[in-house]
Amino acid sequence: MTFCIAPPSSCSASALCGRDYEQRSFRSQKFWQEYQAAVLRQGIPKAKVEWYGRWARRFARSVPDVPLRARSAAHVRAFLTDLGQQAQVQAWQADQAQEALRVLYQECIPRPWARPWPFSAQAVNSGRGLAHGKSFRDEVSSSEVDTRHQAVLSRLRTEIRARHYSLRTEQAYEHWIRRFVTFHSLKSPQELGPEAVKEYLEFLAEERQIAASTQNQALNALVFLYEQVLGEPLGTIGDFTRAKRPRRLPVVLTREEVKRLLDELSGTSRLMAGLLYGSGMRLMECVRLRVKDVDFAQNQIMVRDGKGQKDRVTILPQTFQGPLREHLTRVKEQHVTDLTEGFGRVYLWPALKRKYPNAGREWTWQYVFPSSRLSIDPRQRKVRRHHLHENALQKAVKQAAFKAGLTKPVSCHVLRHSFATHLLEAGYDIRTVQELLGHADVATTIIYTHVLNRPGLAVKSPVDA
Numbered sequence: 001m002t003f004c005i006a007p008p009s010s011c012s013a014s015a016l017c018g019r020d021y022e023q024r025s026f027r028s029q030k031f032w033q034e035y036q037a038a039v040l041r042q043g044i045p046k047a048k049v050e051w052y053g054r055w056a057r058r059f060a061r062s063v064p065d066v067p068l069r070a071r072s073a074a075h076v077r078a079f080l081t082d083l084g085q086q087a088q089v090q091a092w093q094a095d096q097a098q099e100a101l102r103v104l105y106q107e108c109i110p111r112p113w114a115r116p117w118p119f120s121a122q123a124v125n126s127g128r129g130l131a132h133g134k135s136f137r138d139e140v141s142s143s144e145v146d147t148r149h150q151a152v153l154s155r156l157r158t159e160i161r162a163r164h165y166s167l168r169t170e171q172a173y174e175h176w177i178r179r180f181v182t183f184h185s186l187k188s189p190q191e192l193g194p195e196a197v198k199e200y201l202e203f204l205a206e207e208r209q210i211a212a213s214t215q216n217q218a219l220n221a222l223v224f225l226y227e228q229v230l231g232e233p234l235g236t237i238g239d240f241t242r243a244k245r246p247r248r249l250p251v252v253l254t255r256e257e258v259k260r261l262l263d264e265l266s267g268t269s270r271l272m273a274g275l276l277y278g279s280g281m282r283l284m285e286c287v288r289l290r291v292k293d294v295d296f297a298q299n300q301i302m303v304r305d306g307k308g309q310k311d312r313v314t315i316l317p318q319t320f321q322g323p324l325r326e327h328l329t330r331v332k333e334q335h336v337t338d339l340t341e342g343f344g345r346v347y348l349w350p351a352l353k354r355k356y357p358n359a360g361r362e363w364t365w366q367y368v369f370p371s372s373r374l375s376i377d378p379r380q381r382k383v384r385r386h387h388l389h390e391n392a393l394q395k396a397v398k399q400a401a402f403k404a405g406l407t408k409p410v411s412c413h414v415l416r417h418s419f420a421t422h423l424l425e426a427g428y429d430i431r432t433v434q435e436l437l438g439h440a441d442v443a444t445t446i447i448y449t450h451v452l453n454r455p456g457l458a459v460k461s462p463v464d465a
Contacts, residue, residue: 031108032053032056032057034108035053035056035103035104035108036049036052036053038103038107038108039052039053039100039103041107041383042103042107042376042383043373043374043375043376043383043384045373048096051096051100052096052099052100052103053100055096055097055100055101056100056101056103056104058097059076059079059097059100059101059104062075062079063075068104068109069109072111072113073113073114073118076098076101076105076119077119079097079101080094080097080098080101080119083097098119101119102114102117102119118146118147118150119146145178145181145182145186146178148186148188149181149186149188149189152177152188152189152225152229152230153174153177153178155229156173156174156177156224156225156229157170157174159224159228159229160173160224161350161379164309164349167378167379172217172221173220173221173224173225175221176217176218176221176222177189177221177222177225179218180197180200180218180221180222183200183203184196184200189225189226189230190230190232193234194234194235194236194237197219197222197226197234197237198237200218200222201215201218201219201237201242204218205242212242215242222234249447249450250414250417250421250447250448251408251409251410251411251414251417252414252417252418252421252448253406253408253410253414253415253418255422257404257406257408258277258415258418260404260405260406261273261397261400261401261404261406261410262274262277262400263404264399264400264401264403264404265396265397265400268327268369268388269392269393269396269397269400270323271320271323271324271327272286272287272369272388272393273393273396273397273400273412273415274317274319274320274323275301275317275320275324276412276415276416276419277415277416277418277419278315278316278317278319278320278419279301279314279315279316279317279419279436280314280315280416280419280420280436280437281301281303281314281416282306282307282413282416283390283393283394283412283413284390285303285306285307286369286393287369287387287388287389287390287393288304288305288367288387289301289303289367289368289369290304290364290365290366290367290368291328291331291363291364291365291366291367291368292364292365294316294324294328294368295316296316296321296325298316299315299316299318299321300313300314300315300316301313301314301315301316303438306438307438308440310438310440312435312436312438314436314438315436324368327368328368331366331368331369331370332363332366334370334385335363335366335370335385338374338385339361343374343383343384343385344361344385345360345361345382345384346360346365346366346367346384346385346386347360347377347384347386348360348365367385367386367387367388369387369388370385370386370387370388371385371386371387371388371389372388373385390412393412394411394412397410397411397412397415398410398411416437417448419437420433420436420437420445420448421448423436424448424449430442430445430446430449433445433448
C-alpha cells in the first residue's frame with residue numbers, strides 16, 4: 001500500500017468535518033493525507049508512515065458502522081486488547097498501533113477522552129500473557145486499572161518527576177502499581193495495607209519465582225506509593241518470603257578476549273564498547289554521555305547523574321581519543337543540519353531548561369552518541385534527537401562475541417567487570433578502582449579481587465602429579 005505524503009498542514013477538526021468526511025470518513029483520500037502529515041510532524045520516519053496508516057485504517061475497518069469521529073475510548077480499548085491477544089502480533093507492533101491511534105485522536109480528530117492518552121504499551125499487551133497460557137493473578141488483563149485509578153497513577157507520576165527520577169523508574173513503578181492493584185481485584189490502594197503488600201511480595205517469590213532484585217524493585221515501588229503519594233507509610237510489613245539472592249562471581253574477559261571482541265566490532269559500536277572497557281562506564285552512562293563531559297585535555301570523562309544520581313570522574317582512554325574526535329565531527333555536522341531544519345534541541349532537566357532556555361540547542365549539550373532519527377519525548381511530546389538506544393550496542397556486542405568464538409556469556413556490563421579486574425591485576429589500589437567505578441562501598445569493589453587470590457587454583461591437581 002502506497003501513501004501520497006501531503007505537505008505538513010494543520011490537522012484540525014474543522015478541516016475534517018466536510019461533507020466527504022461526515023459520510024465516508026475513513027474512505028476519504030484527503031483525510032488520510034492529513035493523517036500522514038500529522039504522523040510526519042511527530043518525527044516518525046517517512047519509511048514508517050505507511051505502517052501507521054495501515055494500523056489506523058485497520059482500526060477504521062474494525063467497526064465499519066461507527067464513524068471514526070463517533071468512536072470512544074472503549075472502541076480503541078477493544079481494538080488494542082484484540083491485538084494483544086493475537087500471537088502473530090509482536091509487542092513492538094502493538095505499541096506502534098496504539099501510537100498510530102494516539103495521533104489519530106489527538107492530532108487529527110481531537111477528542112476529550114484522548115487527552116491525556118489513556119493507553120500505554122502495557123495496556124496494549126494486556127491480554128498477551130493470558131493468550132499464551134499464563135494464569136498469574138497479577139497479569140494486567142485490561143486498561144481498567146488506568147480508568148479506575150487514574151488519579152493515583154497521575155499523582156505517582158507527579159511525585160516521581162518532582163524528584164527527577166528517570167523515565168525508566170517511572171515506568172517500572174507504574175508497572176508494579178498496576179500489577180499490585182490487579183492482584184487485589186482492582187481495589188484502591190487506600191483500601192489495602194501492609195498485609196496486602198506482604199501477600200503480594202510472597203506471591204512474587206513463591207509463585208512467580210522472580211529474582212531478588214525484581215522483588216526489591218516491586219517493594220520499593222509500593223513503599224514509594226504509600227509514603228510519597230498516599231501519605232500513609234506502610235510501617236512494619238513483617239517477615240515475608242524473600243526471593244533468594246544467589247552469590248555469583250562476575251564474568252571477566254582476558255585482555256586477549258577483549259581484543260578479539262573489539263576486533264569484531266566496527267564504527268560507533270566499536271567506539272562505545274572500547275569506552276566501556278577503557279573507562280569502566282555502565283552502559284547507560286556511555287549512552288547518555290554529552291559532549292561537554294568529554295575532556296580531551298585532561299584525559300577524563302565526567303559521568304553525570306550516574307547510578308544513584310551521583311557524578312564521578314573516570315578515564316578517557318587515549319587509544320580511542322582519535323576515533324572519538326572523528327565521531328564528534330560527524331555528530332556536529334548532523335546537529336548543524338538539525339538546526340537548519342528547525343530541530344536540534346536535546347532533552348534537558350526541567351529546572352535547567354528554565355534557567356538556560358537556549359542550552360538545548362547548544363553543541364556542548366548534545367549527546368555524544370545520538371540516535372540516527374528524530375523521536376518524540378514521551379513526557380513532553382516534543383520532537384528531538386535523543387541518544388542512541390542501548391539495545392543497538394547490546395546486540396552488536398552479542399554478535400561480536402559469537403563471531404569471536406567466545407564461550408563466556410558476554411554483555412556490555414562484562415566490559416566494566418573486565419576493566420575493574422584488569423586494573424587490580426595491574427597493581428592499582430582498590431580505593432582508586434572504587435572511585436573510578438562509582439561504588440559507594442568498597443565491599444562492592446572487593447568482589448573483583450577473586451582473580452587475584454585464586455583460592456585453590458595454585459594447587460597442583462593429583463592427575464598432573
